[in-house]
Amino acid sequence: AMFDFSRTHAQKSGGFNRYATSELVRCALFLALTIPILMFAGPHAVWVLLLAQAGSYLAAVRLLPTLPRSQREQLNVRALLADRTSVGLLVYFALVGAFGQLPMLALEHTGSEFELAAFGSAMRYYGFALSVVIALNVVLLPKRAGKQETIGPLSLWNQSRSMLLGALALLVAIAVAGYLATPVIDGGRYPDAPLLFLILSSALAPGIVMAPLSNSFLRQRRLFDLIASHLLANAVCAAVALLGPRWGVLSTPTWAAVSLPTAIAAALAYLIVASWRQQRLAAHSQ
Numbered sequence: 001a002m003f004d005f006s007r008t009h010a011q012k013s014g015g016f017n018r019y020a021t022s023e024l025v026r027c028a029l030f031l032a033l034t035i036p037i038l039m040f041a042g043p044h045a046v047w048v049l050l051l052a053q054a055g056s057y058l059a060a061v062r063l064l065p066t067l068p069r070s071q072r073e074q075l076n077v078r079a080l081l082a083d084r085t086s087v088g089l090l091v092y093f094a095l096v097g098a099f100g101q102l103p104m105l106a107l108e109h110t111g112s113e114f115e116l117a118a119f120g121s122a123m124r125y126y127g128f129a130l131s132v133v134i135a136l137n138v139v140l141l142p143k144r145a146g147k148q149e150t151i152g153p154l155s156l157w158n159q160s161r162s163m164l165l166g167a168l169a170l171l172v173a174i175a176v177a178g179y180l181a182t183p184v185i186d187g188g189r190y191p192d193a194p195l196l197f198l199i200l201s202s203a204l205a206p207g208i209v210m211a212p213l214s215n216s217f218l219r220q221r222r223l224f225d226l227i228a229s230h231l232l233a234n235a236v237c238a239a240v241a242l243l244g245p246r247w248g249v250l251s252t253p254t255w256a257a258v259s260l261p262t263a264i265a266a267a268l269a270y271l272i273v274a275s276w277r278q279q280r281l282a283a284h285s286q
Helices: 003-011 014-042 042-061 077-082 084-110 115-146 152-159 159-184 194-203 206-221 221-248 252-285
Strands: none
Touching: 003 014, 003 042, 042 221, 084 115, 084 221, 084 252, 115 159, 115 194, 115 206, 115 252, 152 159, 152 206, 159 194, 159 252, 194 206, 194 252, 206 221, 206 252, 221 252
């Protein structure tokens, strides 16, 4: 929590060099500690690894800007829950967190243990591709802070064109590398894993396009539309993952993978319509 709060403060103040350096140092330190732990800790490896991870977070915090002192001594939970914006943000991020786990949870009920393991193998490397979208949001959110409140999707994408194209190119490179590396890393145990990884990675293409829109909506505190878009995404994801295997055509884990890009595309379509609707209302009111 200390690390994430400090990183958010660095992001808000535009300290992207310290933001990136702290993450690289944390990962390098954790890797350096992990190797001897796995070699010598034996049955105690799990809890020693958790301690090493905590230590790497504490070390990385030292590289980030100091958090400003709070104006209040204690957090007033009652006041927080009474604020509609705070509650809306809690609901929104809860939906975002649940969305990423839905395909795996659905496959647990519809697929076999082997299919779940194959999907888990693809999902494990999906985190590398997901980091592209996370990095894009880290840069875009502060850049949107000083922009005008009401702006159309095309203008948003034009303003961020170079970053969007760079992120898409990086995503393609990671997807191809993962497709080629997965069979080698897994030793060919899960033949479907490379294709599942490609399908999962394809979900991030609409996610990259959606990043400027979702950041703009957050800036405008349009939490109703953000929550509605992710309610739609969760519903579409669950429906495709659970009902798709009944239609046949594709394998059960493939339906679970396909549910992710389908759901993100649905959320993107909702935000595009909501953005254009707001733009028309703003034009009529002037």
